[in-house]
Amino acid sequence: MTTDTAAPAPAHEMFETSEETTKASSRDRLLDTAADLCYRQGLRVPTDTLCKAAGISKRSMYKLFDSKDAVLAAALERSAPGATAHLLPPDDCELGPRARMLYVFERLEEAADAPNYRGCPYTSAQVELKDPAHPASVVAARAKRQLLDFFRAEAAQAGAIDPGLLARQLTVVYDGASTRAGIGADCLRGLAVTTASALIDVAGIVA
Amino acid sequence: MTTDTAAPAPAHEMFETSEETTKASSRDRLLDTAADLCYRQGLRVPTDTLCKAAGISKRSMYKLFDSKDAVLAAALERSAPGATAHLLPPDDCELGPRARMLYVFERLEEAADAPNYRGCPYTSAQVELKDPAHPASVVAARAKRQLLDFFRAEAAQAGAIDPGLLARQLTVVYDGASTRAGIGADCLRGLAVTTASALIDVAGIVA
Numbered sequence: 001m002t003t004d005t006a007a008p009a010p011a012h013e014m015f016e017t018s019e020e021t022t023k024a025s026s027r028d029r030l031l032d033t034a035a036d037l038c039y040r041q042g043l044r045v046p047t048d049t050l051c052k053a054a055g056i057s058k059r060s061m062y063k064l065f066d067s068k069d070a071v072l073a074a075a076l077e078r079s080a081p082g083a084t085a086h087l088l089p090p091d092d093c094e095l096g097p098r099a100r101m102l103y104v105f106e107r108l109e110e111a112a113d114a115p116n117y118r119g120c121p122y123t124s125a126q127v128e129l130k131d132p133a134h135p136a137s138v139v140a141a142r143a144k145r146q147l148l149d150f151f152r153a154e155a156a157q158a159g160a161i162d163p164g165l166l167a168r169q170l171t172v173v174y175d176g177a178s179t180r181a182g183i184g185a186d187c188l189r190g191l192a193v194t195t196a197s198a199l200i201d202v203a204g205i206v207a
Numbered sequence: 208m209t210t211d212t213a214a215p216a217p218a219h220e221m222f223e224t225s226e227e228t229t230k231a232s233s234r235d236r237l238l239d240t241a242a243d244l245c246y247r248q249g250l251r252v253p254t255d256t257l258c259k260a261a262g263i264s265k266r267s268m269y270k271l272f273d274s275k276d277a278v279l280a281a282a283l284e285r286s287a288p289g290a291t292a293h294l295l296p297p298d299d300c301e302l303g304p305r306a307r308m309l310y311v312f313e314r315l316e317e318a319a320d321a322p323n324y325r326g327c328p329y330t331s332a333q334v335e336l337k338d339p340a341h342p343a344s345v346v347a348a349r350a351k352r353q354l355l356d357f358f359r360a361e362a363a364q365a366g367a368i369d370p371g372l373l374a375r376q377l378t379v380v381y382d383g384a385s386t387r388a389g390i391g392a393d394c395l396r397g398l399a400v401t402t403a404s405a406l407i408d409v410a411g412i413v414a
Contacts, residue, residue, distance in 0.1 A: 042337055044251040118337055126390035127334045130249055130325055137390075144392060168393060169402045176383025183333035183344075185351060186375060195376045195406065202405040 027064050030054045034075035039121050043072055043128045043136065073135035076125060080143040083121070088150055097158035098205050101151060101170060105192040108174060112181035112188045119182020120144075123175050147171060160203040169199045234271050237261045241282035246328050250279055250335045250343065280342035283332060287350040290328070295357055304365035305412050308358060308377060312399040315381060319388035319395045326389020327351075330382050354378060367410040376406045 033054035037045050047068050051058050065071045089095055089103040111117055118124065122140035129137045151170045155163035177192035240261035244252050254275050258265050272278045296302055296310040318324055325331065329347035336344045358377045362370035384399035 040337065042251070042335060044249070119334065123386060123390065124334050126392070127326065127331050127386060128249060130247065132391045141390075141392065165398075165401070168398055169405075172380060172383035172387060172393070172398065172402060174383070175386050176379035176381070179330060179334060179382050179386055180379060183330065183348075184339045185333070185348065186379070191372075191375055191379065194372070195379060198376075198406060198409040199402065202409065 023064070026054075026056050026060060028078075030056055030061060030064065030071065031075045031078045034071050035079045035121070038072065038075065038125070039118055040116065043125055069135050072125070073139045076122065076136055076139045076143070079121065080139070084143065084146055087147070097154040098200055098207060101154050101158075101200060102193055102196060104147070104150075104170075104174065105177075105196045108178055108181075108192050109188045109190070112178065112192075117182060120175065120178040123179065124182065144171070144175075147174065155203065155205070158200075158205040160200075160205055162203065166199065166203040166205075169203075170196055173199065230271070233261075233263050233267060235285075237263055237268060237271065237278065238282045238285045241278050242286045242328070245279065245282065245332070246325055247323065250332055276342050279332070280346045283329065283343055283346045283350070286328065287346070291350065291353055294354070304361040305407055305414060308361050308365075308407060309400055309403060311354070311357075311377075311381065312384075312403045315385055315388075315399050316395045316397070319385065319399075324389055327382065327385040330386065331389065351378070351382075354381065362410065362412070365407075365412040367407075367412055369410065373406065373410040373412075376410075377403055380406065 030050075034045075034050055037050060037053055047058060047061070050068070050071070051061050054061075061068075061071065065074065087104055087107050089100045093100070093103075095103060122143040125140040126132070126137050126144075131137055132141065148167050148171050152163050152167035155166040155170075160166045173192060173195050177186070177188055177195070180186040181188050237257075241252075241257055244257060244260055254265060254268070257275070257278070258268050261268075268275075268278065272281065294311055294314050296307045300307070300310075302310060329350040332347040333339070333344050333351075338344055339348065355374050355378045359370050359374035362373040362377075367373045380399060380402050384393070384395055384402070387393040388395050
């Protein structure tokens with residue numbers, strides 16, 4: 001699956017550029033609209049609604065993608081690198097492994113404070129689709145796997161008693177806290193950080 | 208006039224009784240089907256599909272309920288007492304507060320082991336609907352509130368440092384673990400119990 005077409009085209013491709021640019025801009029607009037609408041209203045948003053909101057015809061959509069399922073998958077794929085970059089600490093930051101793990105929960109609590117927060121888009125997509133084989137579920141699962149892998153690597157680096165267990169526990173807390181904030185059942189305000197911190201302590205990692 | 212009924216209804220009620228019984232059985236069948244279909248396929252299941260699966264006409268459905276939303280709410284309402292009774296320890300059990308809290312996570316892990324497990328139906332409904340004011344979200348939120356209240360009461364009984372905090376943490380673990388098991392991201396097998404147990408320890412509750 002392709003993701004971005006933003007790289008500049010060489011001069012000899014200039015003739016193609018105009019049509020390609022239009023295509024790329026329709027594609028980007030469709031995917032950004034799909035990501036936004038699905039996050040706010042759910043992935044079962046009708047194709048008509050989606051196309052209308054993106055300002056493109058259904059015919060154009062089906063020129064770009066084989067199916068609405070493929071649009072959903074591409075929309076999640078397009079948003080994932082940015083979401084991951086925001087959630088995980090930068091590689092060159094000065095934080096130790098414990099603070100790097102807690103960094104994720106601090107970002108979660110900040111995000112959850114927004115009035116339009118609806119939880120983790122990747123977990124929500126999987127909950128809604130109820131089909132691990134759906135192309136969008138596959139993309140969503142891959143995005144969440146990155147979080148699990150990050151926690152496991154940091155837990156190992158920090159000398160956790162059982163890095164695999166701590167990584168699974170922190171991912172459970174991440175998904176539970178983001179879900180509960182997303183449905184309006186809890187406002188977090190320190191809950192995710194406190195809970196993650198307690199589990200990091202229990203795993204034998206010192207401050 | 209019949210003469211062989213063991214508990215004869217007054218003659219003037221004979222017609223009503225029969226119609227009421229049919230209505231009740233259609234209603235129950237519709238709600239059980241809705242609960243099952245929505246759990247497996249999601250709450251956006253089309254009305255036609257739902258009626259067909261329940262073996263009733265759309266006309267009959269709209270005689271029983273004002274809207275499909277009302278069917279969804281009633282389906283969750285109908286399943287909630289049984290689900291709660293299964294999840295929470297019986298009032299007359301011999302367990303102490305700590306074991307009573309862990310009892311919930313043991314039931315969760317048993318449930319999550321089933322191949323058709325799709326997570327907590329009440330949390331999933333809220334994630335799917337993305338609207339806390341939807342009648343089914345209101346019912347689902349009420350069901351989950353019972354779990355939070357149970358944890359808070361047990362945590363207080365057990366002398367937790369901060370019963371409200373522990374209750375929120377355990378509910379986060381419950382929702383995170385059930386969600387991750389439901390989407391096939393984790394098989395649990397002790398994860399929920401171990402995590403809940405660690406947080407109960409941190410809250411100062413002894414075994």
